[in-house]
Amino acid sequence: DAKTTQPPSMDCAEGRAANLPCNHSTISGNEYVYWYRQIHSQGPQYIIHGLKNNETNEMASLIITEDRKSSTLILPHATLRDTAVYYCIVETGTASKLTFGTGTRLQVTL
């Protein structure tokens, strides 16, 4: 079973920030938080991951709470191309065996 809980769907206006929450209250000390997204008919795309500190890359920012029980993925300026299912996953370091939940379906609208 997935170790994370995400809202099933969210909407965001184009150009605004999309904030996608994830709860992982049973996360262990050596588990990372990974975010992937899947655009229709494509394979999942890696976005970002982190252990305790907040992380930022060219795609997104990841904010992890101090107790590590939840996190938020931030897409700073959402575009229509960001419409996808977003998966939050917690796994240990060499994470080749990922347990995907049902994710959050983000719809970006004009």
Next chain:
Amino acid sequence: KAGVTQTPRYLIKTRGQQVTLSCSPISGHRSVSWYQQTPGQGLQFLFEYFSETQRNKGNFPGRFSGRQFSNSRSEMNVSTLELGDSALYLCASSLDRNNSPLHFGNGTRLTVT
């Protein structure tokens, strides 16, 4: 750098037949994993290969098998196909270092009739 390449993109087979799917990982990636995606079960881990050896296995019957070649390319095979095997089969590769993420191909869509 070329991404993960999966062939064929689409495949239609009949119940009882067998099928082989192919995956070429990103250059330099030695770990290859396979996943099955269906509307009912979502994305599920099948197995992982590293250095031509199966390192991890998911909860699938023995009809699902795979192998990895010395150039890290991988194939998966499904024998005695069932209707329920209709799915998107995804391959992913990684550098196999701590924290290295998976990079997925766009999958092979298998339809069993």
